[in-house]
Amino acid sequence: MLEIKNLHVVVGGKEILKGLTLSIAAGQVHAIMGPNGSGKSTLSYVLAGRAGYEITQGTITYRGEDLNLLPPEARAAKGVFLAMQYPVEIPGVTTLTFLKTALNAQRRARGESEFDAMSVLKLVRKKAAALKISEDMLKRALNVGFSGGEKKRLEILQLALFEPELAILDETDSGLDIDAMKVVAEGVNALRAPNRAMLVITHYQRLLQFIVPDRIHVLAGGKIVAEGGKELAHELEAKGYEHLAGKAA
Amino acid sequence: MNAVAPWFDVRRAEAAERFRALGLPHRRIEDWKYTDLKAALDGANDVEADTIGWEIAKLPTGVELFDLADLSNAPDWVQAHFGKAATGAMSAASLATARSGFAVRVTKNLAVNEALSVAFTGAGHARGLIVLEEGAALTLCETRTADVGFSNIGIEIVLGANAHLTHIRTAEPAPKAIQVEDVSIRAARDASYRAHLMNCGASLSRLTLRVTLKEAGAEAKISGVSVLGDSLHADVTTEIYHAAGHTQSKQLFKHVVGGKARTVYQGKITVAEGADKSDSRQTAKALVLGERAEADLKPELEIFADDVKCAHGAAVGDLDADSLFYLRARGIPEAEARSLLIRAFLEEAVAEIADEAIRASVWHSVEAALPRAMGTGA
Numbered sequence: 001m002l003e004i005k006n007l008h009v010v011v012g013g014k015e016i017l018k019g020l021t022l023s024i025a026a027g028q029v030h031a032i033m034g035p036n037g038s039g040k041s042t043l044s045y046v047l048a049g050r051a052g053y054e055i056t057q058g059t060i061t062y063r064g065e066d067l068n069l070l071p072p073e074a075r076a077a078k079g080v081f082l083a084m085q086y087p088v089e090i091p092g093v094t095t096l097t098f099l100k101t102a103l104n105a106q107r108r109a110r111g112e113s114e115f116d117a118m119s120v121l122k123l124v125r126k127k128a129a130a131l132k133i134s135e136d137m138l139k140r141a142l143n144v145g146f147s148g149g150e151k152k153r154l155e156i157l158q159l160a161l162f163e164p165e166l167a168i169l170d171e172t173d174s175g176l177d178i179d180a181m182k183v184v185a186e187g188v189n190a191l192r193a194p195n196r197a198m199l200v201i202t203h204y205q206r207l208l209q210f211i212v213p214d215r216i217h218v219l220a221g222g223k224i225v226a227e228g229g230k231e232l233a234h235e236l237e238a239k240g241y242e243h244l245a246g247k248a249a
Numbered sequence: 250m251n252a253v254a255p256w257f258d259v260r261r262a263e264a265a266e267r268f269r270a271l272g273l274p275h276r277r278i279e280d281w282k283y284t285d286l287k288a289a290l291d292g293a294n295d296v297e298a299d300t301i302g303w304e305i306a307k308l309p310t311g312v313e314l315f316d317l318a319d320l321s322n323a324p325d326w327v328q329a330h331f332g333k334a335a336t337g338a339m340s341a342a343s344l345a346t347a348r349s350g351f352a353v354r355v356t357k358n359l360a361v362n363e364a365l366s367v368a369f370t371g372a373g374h375a376r377g378l379i380v381l382e383e384g385a386a387l388t389l390c391e392t393r394t395a396d397v398g399f400s401n402i403g404i405e406i407v408l409g410a411n412a413h414l415t416h417i418r419t420a421e422p423a424p425k426a427i428q429v430e431d432v433s434i435r436a437a438r439d440a441s442y443r444a445h446l447m448n449c450g451a452s453l454s455r456l457t458l459r460v461t462l463k464e465a466g467a468e469a470k471i472s473g474v475s476v477l478g479d480s481l482h483a484d485v486t487t488e489i490y491h492a493a494g495h496t497q498s499k500q501l502f503k504h505v506v507g508g509k510a511r512t513v514y515q516g517k518i519t520v521a522e523g524a525d526k527s528d529s530r531q532t533a534k535a536l537v538l539g540e541r542a543e544a545d546l547k548p549e550l551e552i553f554a555d556d557v558k559c560a561h562g563a564a565v566g567d568l569d570a571d572s573l574f575y576l577r578a579r580g581i582p583e584a585e586a587r588s589l590l591i592r593a594f595l596e597e598a599v600a601e602i603a604d605e606a607i608r609a610s611v612w613h614s615v616e617a618a619l620p621r622a623m624g625t626g627a
Contacts, residue, residue, distance in 0.1 A: 048578045051570070076580035088575040092593025092600075098579075101589065106580035158579065 001026045001197045002047075002166055007058035009039075009046050016042040018222035019058070026165070027194040031208055032201045033233065034219035035241040040201045041085060043219070044170040047199075048082040049075050062166060076102075077109035081164035083155040085171040090142040095154065098142045099124055103161060127160040131187050148175035149183075156187040167191070168199045173207035185210030205233035254320035260332035265345035271338035281455075283513040283545045284484040286339075289427050289453040290399060300349045301375035301400050309363035312387065317350035317376055327352050330407045331378045337457060340431035343374040343403035350376035357409075358384035364417075364607070366390045372398030372426075378405050381412035381440075390607065393420040399427040406432065408440035410464070415443045417607055418456070419614055422449035422481060422621065431457045439466035445602050446473035447611050449618045450481030450510060458487045462496035462527075469498045472601035477510035477542075478621030484513035491520040491527040494554070500531040503598040504546075505591055507538035507622040515547045518561070522553040531561040536568065536594055538623060568594075584625075591623065 002024045009017040016039045024030050034040050046053040047060065049072035060067040067075060090098070104114040115123070124138065131153045143151050152172055159167055169188065173181055188211050192198070200211055208216070208230065216233055218226040220241060226232065274280070275287035308314055315327055323331070331352060335344040355361055365387060369375060381387055393400075408414055420428065428451045434442050442460060460469045475483045489498045504512040514533045535544035546563040568590050576586035595615055602608040 048574075050574050050578075071583070072574065072577040073580050073582045073586075076578055082578055084575065084578075086571075088569070088571045090572055090575075090590070090593055092596035093589060098576075101585070102576070102579035102581055105582060105585065109580065109582075162580070 001063060002199070003061040005059050005061075007046075007060065008056045009042055010054045010056050011042060011052060015056070016222055017046070020219070020223050022217060022224060024197045024199060026197050028214045029192060029198040029200060029211065031213035031216045031233070032199060032219050033203070033205070033216060033236060036203065038219045039222045040203075040219055041170060044082055044168050044201055047080065047168055048072055073105065074109065076162070077106045079165035081159055081162055081167045083159060083167065083169045083172050085174060087143050087151045087155055089144045089146075091144050093142050094139055095142050096121065096124065096138045099158070099161060102158070106162060124157070124161060128157055130190070131157050131160070132183055133157055149177070149180035152176060152180070152184055153187070156184055160187065160191060165195060166197050166199070168201065170201045171203065172200070173202055173204065181207060182210060205237045208233045254323060256328050257320050257323075257332060261345055264332070264335045264341040267335070267341040268338055268345050271341065274338050280486070280515070283511070284453060284455045284482070286427070286429065286453065286455065300371070301373045301402065302370045303349065303351050303375055303377070304368045304370070305351065306366060309361050309365055311355060311359050311361045312365055313354045313356070315352040315354075317352055317378070318348065326354050326380055327378065330380055330405060331376075334405050334433035334435070334459075335403060336433070336459070337431050339401055339429050339457075340403040340433065343376055343401045343431070347374035347376045347403070349373075350378070352378035352380070354380040355382065355385035355387050357382040360386035361388075364388040364390050366392070368392045368394060369400065369402060370394050370396050372396065372400050374401045374403075376403050376405075378407075379414065380407045381409060381414055383409040384411045385409065386413040388415040388604065388607070389417070391416065391418045393418070393423065393428055393430075395421045395423040395426065397425045400429070402430045404430070404432045406434040406442070408434065408436045408442060410437045411439040412437070413441045413443075415603070417445050417447075417602065417611065419447045419611060420449055420451070420454065420483075421614070422618060423451040423454070424479065424481060426451045427453045429455045432459070434458070434460045434469070436460065436462050436467040436469065438464035441468045441470070444469075444471045444473075445599070445611065446471070446485060447614055448473065448475040448477075448483040448485060449614065450475065450477040450483040452480075453482050455484040455486065458485070459490070460488070460498065461490045461492055462498065464493050465495040467493070467496045470601070471499070472501045472598045474502070474595050474598045474615060475504040475506070475512045476595070476615055476618035476622050477504070477506045477512055478508040478618070478624065479510060480508065481510045482513075484515070486513070486515040488517045489519070489529065491518070491524045491529060491557075493521075494523065494525040494527060496524065496527050498529045498531075500533070501598050501601060502533040503595050504533070504535040504544060505538065505595060505619070505622050506535060506542040506544050507624050509539070509541045510622070511543040511545070513545045514563075515549070516561070517549040517551070518559065519551045520554045520557050520559070524554045525556040527554060528558040529560075533563045534594070535565045536591060537565060538567070588623065591619065
């Protein structure tokens with residue numbers, strides 16, 4: 001589903017990704033682990049199409065298409081979703097209005113009929129309940145005054161609502177206590193599907209106890225330095241990133 | 250205001266003298282730096298004395314109206330308050346020159362439910378006087394339409410103890426007009442002045458709001474939006490004077506400016522000596538949507554008391570890049586995302602209007618003005 005080959009990305013004149021290669025098949029959950037500054041967030045932003053992340057070499061192919069040619073909104077409509085590490089607060093736009101606008105924009109881009117306000121509300125309510133998102137949160141301005149856990153749960157609600165084919169979760173566990181993390185992980189696990197690939201980006205192996213990946217890639221210094229099954233997470237926990245990064249160099 | 254009224258002749262003569270001394274404001278006067286009225290009026294030293302029309306289509310029950318055109322039989326309340334506040338040059342000019350105007354009063358402890366709507370049209374000078382006696386309440390909806398030429402309006406608002414006025418001012422885009430307005434508000438103990446100023450700009454437009462919080466418990470809550478495009482200009486200048494302790498003021502202004510338009514906000518807050526426990530907050534933000542558009546925001550604080558709370562902030566910028574990316578990454582196309590964020594930016598200030606119907610009507614004017622500011626139509 002997603003194939004990244006020899007990817008080099010420059011941000012603000014500095015090369016952050018230095019030849020990253022990775023591929024994920026439909027139905028699989030992969031994890032990317034790495035220390036701070038290894039390029040994890042850069043990878044997530046470049047996949048979502050953020051301006052200022054320049055690909056100088058290599059390719060990103062998503063379902064046979066060059067992802068780099070598409071603006072962020074087109075990627076979203078084609079099923080790429082990034083759950084962000086720091087969801088933005090937008091005063092003046094209620095959460096429900098935002099969800100409806102986004103959902104309908106994606107549907108419109110795909111040539112599908114738009115949902116009316118009532119259908120969106122019903123759909124959102126159904127999915128929100130499982131994530132313990134209250135009606136009140138939906139009426140409030142997007143992410144404004146939300147706790148860290150609420151913001152992350154809202155990201156997962158969007159994942160459930162938009163039903164993307166490629167979901168990238170950038171540090172979804174950061175700032176969450178264990179109970180909040182369990183709610184989020186359950187939400188994510190419920191969305192594992194044969195036609196969906198997920199890329200879970202995290203600093204700690206903690207989240208991977210709850211979202212068990214098919215494969216783990218270790219990112220350090222802008223490239224993948226180690227790969228393995230779920231047991232790799234435990235090795236990292238015991239020996240640290242230094243050990244693996246050193247082995248690759 | 251032609252008939253003889255000795256009490257008024259004195260005030261008018263003083264105003265004429267003050268205007269002669271001050272002259273037409275121009276950009277070398279700090280307060281008018283961004284709004285060169287003299288240049289706009291082509292260097293004229295005097296201003297014509299046309300008559301502005303004012304219209305009150307329907308007088309709500311409980312509101313007393315007096316036509317200021319003939320002052321010979323003015324009631325006591327008009328004599329007591331009219332022409333007392335005309336400190337600025339342009340307010341002095343309107344008091345000295347105006348031939349038309351209206352005065353309204355709401356008597357003690359009367360709350361008027363229906364809004365009083367006043368529309369000004371045409372060129373020239375006019376005066377307004379609004380008196381709310383102790384415990385009275387009124388909503389005033391003032392509109393400036395897209396007229397032509399130079400107009401200068403001076404309004405005095407007198408709020409008795411525990412009186413409450415809501416003032417909604419909507420100025421439609423007036424590309425061929427030079428509009429100046431000076432509103433002076435005096436609020437007694439526990440009185441409140443709430444205002445929302447919706448501005449679409451003119452060839453040159455200046456609104457000055459001077460609020461004096463005279464006694465403890467008095468409060469001013471002012472919000473406003475300016476939505477400007479083309480070559481329109483709008484200057485909103487506020488002067489809040491905390492004369493007594495335990496007074497509050499809160500201001501929130503949001504401006505969106507595109508094309509070659511220019512938006513100005515000057516907000517001066519003065520806390521007098523001894524006005525302890527005063528609380529004043531002021532926020533002004535501008536979104537600049539084009540390279541040739543301009544926003545000038547100038548907060549100013551003068552504090553002579555020791556124990557006060559003052560918070561102010563001003564920011565000029567483009568749309569937040571993080572927010573724009575977030576929306577686009579959720580599938581919302583760039584143009585739609587920008588438009589959503591611009592509306593959200595303005596919405597925060599319009600939301601300050603408590604009355605739902607009025608809020609909807611102001612929002613309607615915002616929607617009508619947005620395509621011009623965003624350069625997407627009109």
